[in-house]
Amino acid sequence: MRARGFRGTIQVVGAEEHLPYDRPPLSKKVLSGTWGEEQIRLRGQRELDALRAGFLLGRSAVRLDVQARTVALDDGPSLDYGRLVLATGLRPRTLPGTDSLYGVWALRSLEDCAGLRAELLTAHDVVVVGAGVLGCEIAATARQMGLRVSMIDRSPVPMLRQTGPDIGRLLSSLHAEQGVRILMGSGTTGLTDEAGRVTGVTVKGGETIPADVVVVTIGSVPATDWLTGSGLPLDNGIVCDERGRAGVDLHAVGDVARWSHGVAGDGLRLENRTNAVQQARSVAADITGAEDGYHQVPYFWTDQYDIRMQVFGWVWLSCREL
């Protein structure tokens, strides 16, 4: 917005206590300990100051009133807006009944990463439930930290939805060669525990795989709970047009947003870093009156062991492959 000459007030509200940071390294360089917190800050203090934006951190938006044009926060007075951009991202899915079990982790935030890393440092056996991009990255990092790692998924191959069956088979071999025990096509039936701490993961067929730490990476849901009843179109995310407009003077971007895409059609929701940045740029253009429809080719990267994989476009799977 500032780069496009916007001179009005900008207020950023964020539930996390931290200034903006980059999430992709959390499953790679930060989890392994190669990078610290300071290396993943998205902007230095000088650049942030130059934005002349207010940051209300550690505060959650709890209600949106589109008629009154206000956003209520969990603490303090509501905020008025002339334009509102919603960028609330995702909430990780959890395995039912495991929320209060010690040793069971999801990875979304810096706190998750610090907690998980601390436990990996003293663990021997790690089970990753879910072999999507995040699961594969965590399995690779834990393996490189010298842990015994098992990865379980109902799918026949890792990253099936993101890369299709052929690359998925190559990924299976890659992880197996690196010493990860791959249990594909096998769902979990439950976790075992002792005194509230996880001890293993039971898979279909009855085997229980020992685990000091279990990382659950079975997907995420758009963080839209607080928008229920706001009148915004919600359907697996905030439904937007091709400029990210979801209502009057209201846009949504990033993981939480389902945009109309010139090629892919309506309702495309992508969960990757490049998409979040490109959509943010498009929204800034739209608000400042420039023509800049969103039509980029979807792109994401993933780092596993010493391999960087870059994926462009979409993978369409037939029912047989799923």
Ligand SMILES: Cc1cc2nc3c(=O)[nH]c(=O)nc-3n(C[C@H](O)[C@H](O)[C@H](O)COP(=O)(O)OP(=O)(O)OC[C@H]3O[C@@H](n4cnc5c(N)ncnc54)[C@H](O)[C@@H]3O)c2cc1C
């Ligand atoms: C561990 C990990 C590794 C990843 N690796 C890669 C990768 O290698 N390549 C890639 O392309 N992508 C990767 N991604 C995905 C990428 O990080 C996301 O696509 C990107 O962060 C999306 O940005 P966003 O702004 O939409 O959402 P987020 O980055 O999730 O930001 C949303 C923010 O909104 C806050 N929030 C939620 N609800 C509220 C509320 N009601 N009030 C106030 N604040 C709220 C959240 O706390 C959060 O800080 C990774 C993600 C994770 C978690």
